[in-house]
Every structure is written in structure tokens, then in C-alpha cells.
Amino acid sequence: MAGVQEGANLELDVTLESVTEGVLVTATVTAPVTGECARCLEPVAQTMQVWCRELFSYEQGSGSYEQAGGDAAEDGYSLDGDLLDLEPVLRDALVPALPLAPLCRDDCPGLCAECGVLLAQAGPEHGHERAVDPRWAGLQQRMTTQAEPAGSPGPEKREESGRGRP
Numbered sequence: 001m002a003g004v005q006e007g008a009n010l011e012l013d014v015t016l017e018s019v020t021e022g023v024l025v026t027a028t029v030t031a032p033v034t035g036e037c038a039r040c041l042e043p044v045a046q047t048m049q050v051w052c053r054e055l056f057s058y059e060q061g062s063g064s065y066e067q068a069g070g071d072a073a074e075d076g077y078s079l080d081g082d083l084l085d086l087e088p089v090l091r092d093a094l095v096p097a098l099p100l101a102p103l104c105r106d107d108c109p110g111l112c113a114e115c116g117v118l119l120a121q122a123g124p125e126h127g128h129e130r131a132v133d134p135r136w137a138g139l140q141q142r143m144t145t146q147a148e149p150a151g152s153p154g155p156e157k158r159e160e161s162g163r164g165r166p
């Protein structure tokens with residue numbers, strides 16, 4: 001529902017610390033997040049900030065690296081010579097922090113359940129008559145009557161059986 005657009009500018013505050021095993025990276029990332037409001041489907045743009053700390057270990061000898069097989073990458077990040085690729089770290093930090101249901105605003109009223117209009121634009125006076133249109137009332141009554149076969153149990157019993165598992 002939401003994501004960080006490709007090519008978006010990220011604000012980074014990075015601290016690199018040299019430790020015995022490698023380089024400890026501490027980063028605060030501020031990223032623009034775009035998506036659709038979970039209630040009204042209007043575009044949403046907000047910023048999010050995540051904090052992460054990862055160790056980039058010195059590259060192991062090629063021998064031991066190969067022995068470890070494909071699982072080596074799962075142990076964590078490693079330095080590529082003198083290079084440190086922050087991208088996977090940022091992605092791993094940002095993706096789980098993305099809002100699952102972003103809202104254009106906290107009190108977004110969403111869409112009208114009856115007609116699908118944007119309630120934020122339609123205004124508070126927007127509404128639908130609860131009463132059934134008189135032209136349909138007769139038809140509805142007839143359908144209700146037809147749905148009940150003669151000698152069927154009363155409405156209470158019907159409700160009980162209807163509450164079973166979906």
C-alpha cells in the first residue's frame with residue numbers, strides 16, 4: 001500500500017565505528033513515503049524515520065566463505081573490500097517500518113459505504129435516507145415473504161442457525 005519511490009531522496013545521518021570484527025554502522029534514515037490512503041484511496045505522501053544499526057564484518061577468506069555455502073549472506077553484512085553498501089541495510093530497515101494502512105489524515109472519513117463518494121469532499125451533510133424508497137418497499141416486502149417457506153421456524157431460530165461458522 002505504501003512505499004519509498006525509486007530515486008527518492010533519503011536523508012541520512014550515519015555514524016561509522018571501527019570495531020574488531022568490522023565496521024559498525026548506525027544510521028537514521030528519513031525517507032519520503034508515498035501510497036494510497038487505506039480508507040479513501042487518495043494519494044498519501046508522508047515522511048518516515050527509521051533507525052538502524054548493523055555490523056559490516058570484514059570479508060572472510062574466500063575459502064571459508066565458500067565452505068559456508070549460500071548461507072554466508074544470512075550471517076549479516078560484510079565489507080566489500082573498502083566498500084560498504086548501505087542500500088540493503090536501509091531497505092531492510094525501511095520496508096518493515098512502512099505503514100501497512102497509511103491514512104491521508106488520522107481522521108480520514110473514507111468513502112461513503114452507499115455510493116463510494118469521498119466523504120471528505122462530500123461534507124458532513126452527505127448521507128442517504130435510511131428508509132427504503134417507497135417505490136421499492138412493496139417489492140421488498142414481497143421478496144421477504146417469498147423467502148420464508150410456509151411453516152418455517154420463527155425469526156429467532158433462523159438467526160441462531162445463521163450464526164454458525166461461515
Ligand SMILES: [Zn+2]
Nearest residue numbers: 037040104108
Ligand atoms: Zn483518506
Ligand SMILES: [Zn+2]
Nearest residue numbers: 112114115116
Ligand atoms: Zn453516499
